[in-house]
Amino acid sequence: MLIEERLERIKAVLEEHKSATIEKLVEELNVSKDTVRRDLIKLEKQNVVKRTHGGAVLNNREAMIFNYDQRSEKFHLIKEKIAQKAAELVNDNSSVIFDSSTTVEAVIPQLQDKNIYAITNSLTHAKLLAGNEKSEITLLPGKLHKEQLFLYGSETIQKIAQYNADYALLGIFAISSNGLFIHTEEEGLVKRQIALQAAKVIGVADHTKIDTTGFFKVCELSDIDYLITDIEPEEEFAQALEKNGVELILAGH
Structure with missing residues (x-):
């Protein structure tokens, strides 16, 4: 060849x-x-x-956009490894805000042995959380996105702002040294508020989300406390994480 x-x-x-x-x-x-x-x-x-x-x-691409079923199936084994690491960070008897990400969804089964007060804007996450006898669940109000099955809008954001949670589990659509990004403003505003309402923000993303961008900026790197991913990123991005006080955790290590 x-x-x-x-x-x-x-x-x-x-x-x-x-x-x-x-x-x-x-x-x-x-x-x-x-x-x-x-x-x-x-x-x-x-x-x-x-x-x-x-x-x-x-290189130099926007993060890819998938519907819910595609996102749920993509990188299944990688998501499980990332989820295991995320669950290890969550203490028993704590409050957790779960965003609508499918990687965040993968964390829920890993928390079955923990007492948690769960807050989420995702119908699928709420249903999965209901299988944990030790969890108490609040489903946020708002407009329903019929394809992605999450709730959004001003009512959702106002309700999130009333919480002071121990943890937020934030699925990352795209991340670079410039911050976290997503493809829609409606979901980005919800994620932004979630990141503001937790003592510790745990960002979860497979390696394809790193050094990519999106239409709407969710927050700065400094607004998250942990980034859990599957492959060690390039040195420049790793330095940006360190500079912004973000602890990098590699799944499977």
Whole structure:
């Protein structure tokens, strides 16, 4: 396979999967790891990809938008590992605000042995929380987003503002050194208020959300206390986290 063909194939794989490990690319191209690394360096110089530890993601892109079912299925095993780490941070007998993220949803089964007072704007999360006999649940009021099944609007935000919770579990759509972002203002305003109402804000995001952006800014990096992800980020972003007082936690470590 000629180098031009390999580069196009790598771009095609990344377009389809949004990220890929070196092992995945070796399998797809049937070449050596060294060849894949050299090709990724070339694509990075062309500003097409950003190399990560063990692979690459598409560069300078907005985070991808998925419907609820797609978000729920995406990176299932990674979400479980991230969820386990998030649950470890939540103490027994505490209050927790759960946003409508599917990664946050994955945390709920990990909290079955803990007494929690749960507040959420997600119908699916409320139903899942109801399976925990030790939890007490408040479903926030507001307008219903019929596809994503979350509640939003001024009534939702006003109610959130009345709480002083121990923790907030915040699913991250996109994050960079410039802060946290999302694709819609309606959900972003709810997330912003959630981040304001907790003593500790736990941000959860798989590696594809890092160094991406979105239409609406939710908050600054300094507004979260923890970022739990699955792959160690680039040094520049890791330094930004440290500068803003955010503790980085790697799932599976």
